[in-house]
């Protein structure tokens with residue numbers, strides 16, 4: 559069955575239409591030769607010239623039209639469907655995101671054991687670095703959460719100012735004693751710790767300027783007095 563094959567080729571073939579035809583390569587401009595059958599269709603001298611033309615067209619497609627063909631799934635997609643990739647001629651990775659994900663997963667599955675053991679090794683070699691990284695990540699996240707919360711609270715307070723004020727007034731009334739005793743305790747602690755505002759109060763009472771130097775001096779003085787007092791008391795009790 560089928561057509562009988564001619565054993566005659568080239569100029570002996572019954573359909574022979576002449577010898578080689580010379581054409582000019584549309585990419586490199588050099589002459590090249592083809593047989594009759596490809597006389598109308600051939601445009602390039604070599605595969606590398608076809609490749610060059612294709613990549614140039616692809617680059618135009620990306621830069622001018624914002625589209626790109628994925629060689630894996632064969633689909634033409636907008637460049638947004640491709641990961642950005644520095645170092646490639648068009649700035650995008652060759653395969654579309656979906657294919658890239660599949661390929662990565664595939665690669666990961668195939669090399670899972672090796673990958674995991676390498677990761678383990680790397681982790682054990684970079685413990686300190688990882689610790690710092692985790693720490694800074696935690697701090698950054700904490701600050702961010704705090705900022706967000708602060709802003710939310712400020713907004714809430716602004717929007718519900720009247721209601722919050724009323725609530726606060728009520729709770730002040732209800733907790734008056736608690737608030738008072740807490741304030742007393744805090745004031746005592748502040749005096750014990752010689753907080754700057756307390757020292758300033760003292761100086762102001764004596765009509766002295768509360769410069770940092772004078773504040774520091776006052777603090778030192780009070781501490782010495784206190785020390786003296788303690789020593790005296792211990793002496794009175796027969797201790798030393």
Ligand SMILES: [Zn+2]
Pocket residue numbers: 583584585586587588602603604607
């Ligand atoms: Zn060429």
Ligand SMILES: [Zn+2]
Pocket residue numbers: 628629630631632633653654655656657658
């Ligand atoms: Zn694809």
